[in-house]
Amino acid sequence: MSISKYSTFAVIGGDKRQLYTAKSIADDGYCVTIGGFDSVSLNNSLKNEDAATAALNSSIIILPLPAVKNGNILNAPFSDEFIYFDDRLINAVAGKKIFCGMKNKLLSAVPALDKDLVYDYLEREELAVQNAVATAEGALEIAMRQYDGTVNHSRCLVCGYGRIGKVLSQMLKGLGADVTVSARKKSDLAWISLSGYRAIHTDDLKEYSGFDLIFNTIPSMIFDSVVLAHTAVDAIVIDLASLPGGVDFAAARRLGITAFQALSLPGKAAPKTAGEIIKNTIYNMLEEDNR
Amino acid sequence: MSISKYSTFAVIGGDKRQLYTAKSIADDGYCVTIGGFDSVSLNNSLKNEDAATAALNSSIIILPLPAVKNGNILNAPFSDEFIYFDDRLINAVAGKKIFCGMKNKLLSAVPALDKDLVYDYLEREELAVQNAVATAEGALEIAMRQYDGTVNHSRCLVCGYGRIGKVLSQMLKGLGADVTVSARKKSDLAWISLSGYRAIHTDDLKEYSGFDLIFNTIPSMIFDSVVLAHTAVDAIVIDLASLPGGVDFAAARRLGITAFQALSLPGKAAPKTAGEIIKNTIYNMLEEDNR
């Protein structure tokens, strides 16, 4: 680890995730100041300051994802007041490394920032991989709550074999479900089969039925009314794909199919883990930068 | 399968589980009449009759667990009125096989029944084994809802290696948790270790700490204030043991430890599966009886 032990961190804005990021950094022995968390606490000793003071105190700045909303207003849902990214805050972060999600949005809202010092943890592959776990578990939690049977021995369909599809299939199998996974690439179908799942081609979905639980991870319209009518009649459908999603929810309603759109699961279902993932990713970026 | 295809079933009283038992038997092609389900439906074609009519129509009677409450009142939470196990109902079931849970309670409340025709599915080992799955998943659902992190990579302690302990440990491992299991018998400790969990002796619990999630399955006071103070300070504790349970909840409150008593999980978390388990067990009993 090549992070200087003299590093001090400001975690400014964000939700429970960022609070856990702050707590986890503090648990590693670093000095951490938080800003924009008036109305929430983790029952620990993190000191909440106003944003500029927190930034002034620290050598490294951590902002949420996205960092700003509605122009230059900091994304700080737990702050009692709006926090503007004004000159005082700009001066407080000047010359310091800033870590945030969706850095282009921040840079266009606050052009005075030095773009060479703004890092985007959301672009990192290892964050996406780890977030897939939190998303998969969030999906399982929804399935367990909504489905009247057990996941064990249920017939599950996972549509798509990207990061989330891979982790979710493995967890479903770990619970003893009967897992079918759809993909398009021949090599993905080979992986699916050798991992112990039934492999089907995504184009052939409507030829299969009898599922109890269907999870979509593909962000394009897969479950239109025709596919829903064939595949999902007795199933609960959970759409994990980022917007616009892959399920025709209006059609599902018409067909009497229970369907859920599950967005931003890591932050909702597992803010502690989501916060620790952000921390790990920032550590990785600091290390690489110091090499 | 040696169940006569002319068998007809009455499912009288009970909650959503019994309704799923009825639906599952009907899906197998048998004629099923339900009784005592005025205010709930599974959106299927099961015909709800008054209890005696349902019994008269059928050759096999299925009652809930327990079958009666407060003397000879049928346990029928979805009935709009009390259903008494009166002479009319007694006559309607006369000479027919009756399947119920806790048969001694029924026989002492309704002594007119022929005890040789009353069968107790709750005494069957295979029902207990299958219910352990529904209990374990119910416990996982609570853990996922309450814990701010993911079960994946969490540090879990499962106390006791009976049916529920075995299934729960396997599921936690299937989700990628770091699993420790406590038991007392040397051979259980050997099984625990070779299944890939850390094995510890239940008497030594208080020497271990750092758990995120603790599941107790032992129905005697294991987690008293001393053990809680050592083992559970940063953990969520879920007590799955039947009453009186194994956790000192008052001590947990004093220590600021989040603890849950989770009873009757199969019926709550997975009524469909719980109902199918009852059906499977009754089928087994019918088969054995016919041999």
Add this chain to the structure above:
Amino acid sequence: MSISKYSTFAVIGGDKRQLYTAKSIADDGYCVTIGGFDSVSLNNSLKNEDAATAALNSSIIILPLPAVKNGNILNAPFSDEFIYFDDRLINAVAGKKIFCGMKNKLLSAVPALDKDLVYDYLEREELAVQNAVATAEGALEIAMRQYDGTVNHSRCLVCGYGRIGKVLSQMLKGLGADVTVSARKKSDLAWISLSGYRAIHTDDLKEYSGFDLIFNTIPSMIFDSVVLAHTAVDAIVIDLASLPGGVDFAAARRLGITAFQALSLPGKAAPKTAGEIIKNTIYNMLEEDNR
């Protein structure tokens, strides 16, 4: 651990397993002398003495399984000469705890021994559980060597769900095989099913076919010519049951079915692990005895 740190061990007779028992005890920091190992070495510093000298040097005596063969001759295949359990050896072990396998055989061959000081590690449940792992892996090794396909995706039948059946099924599933397990008890069939295997009744074996690999663990004649002809035509059959076994090998030959009798696999396939299991079991017995 309540074994006195002043304990000294003599490991006398036996094969590679006992040598690994000795090595593993020495690695724990105890003083160990071996006897009866003239012609084999583990390339370590264990000192080989004649049996009586080894015993005289030590406070605890470890003998092999069985301890004697052909009357009072020590079971010492790696000794250049016969070692008789004569008066000199009897005097050397007098008053000391003796651990062996099949203690009754030893006591009847050497009646001068104090039977209250002779302990049988082979009777211990935890040894049997751990040995099941070594047996299962030995069976896998045979299967891999003999079968022209991969275990992954092969269709496997495990007959019997005792210790070896349980471990072997889990390992086959861990390699990605398609696993069917036969048993007789309803509760075993429930366990088999919820563990993710196909459950079939042992009496119905001959109704199933299409297996690539068949493992028998039941020590009675299960695979007679009729069952073999139906179940095993394209399969390799591996009989793991202790003698007399459960496969009609003559019938297998007539039918052109490849069949193997695999006995004493722990010592053959994994002497290191088998030796460590013996050590762990002896430690457990010493601890319990000292309480």
Add this chain to the structure above:
Amino acid sequence: MSISKYSTFAVIGGDKRQLYTAKSIADDGYCVTIGGFDSVSLNNSLKNEDAATAALNSSIIILPLPAVKNGNILNAPFSDEFIYFDDRLINAVAGKKIFCGMKNKLLSAVPALDKDLVYDYLEREELAVQNAVATAEGALEIAMRQYDGTVNHSRCLVCGYGRIGKVLSQMLKGLGADVTVSARKKSDLAWISLSGYRAIHTDDLKEYSGFDLIFNTIPSMIFDSVVLAHTAVDAIVIDLASLPGGVDFAAARRLGITAFQALSLPGKAAPKTAGEIIKNTIYNMLEEDNR
């Protein structure tokens, strides 16, 4: 499936794998002729002809990997005589689809072939994925045969997290080993960790020790004398990387470390599966071609 049911196949040259390819195609109901298999048989009804006759009889030609050796001699180890790719054979295959491994080698040795009709199954990703399973099992078989302990509970290091590393780690974990995997990419390390293995950086290998079994999958010099001396002192080392491999075998000998170079495992350890994989891949190529 869009393969014409009138397709007829010639499988010419190759080892046991190709014989299984032929058998598996015949089992699917197609007409198959084999050529160049004088001295081996699968005890089935495949008809062996001379190469040109087999080709003349068939509409699709399947050649081994590589197809030729030493110029234009067919790679046919089970033929009693050399089979030259002469004009007679060239004429027999003219206008037909030819499937082989290493097509460039074939085309330069036999320039008269129409290169648009020569297909290379060895370049296909799904073949590589499926072969990884056969390679991983072959490695396990070597480990089981060579190691005196059980894989269960052994400490294993898998170096590299490509196709073989992924499958092998999963199988080792499935057998209950304690698995460490090394990789270089941060996202691979994230995958390794969330799959339940210990993740270490390949550059840091020499800081780790205590392994029982080490599997290398990286085809460059990873295990030089320094890394071997630190990591592998008590381990068995199995090099699965294609030539030149990743282990300094001379250094291993000097250090007294047992090391094996395991090449071409699919064909050796699981020719049946390897042959079926070739068939599946050719089917995929035929289907895509026909669309």
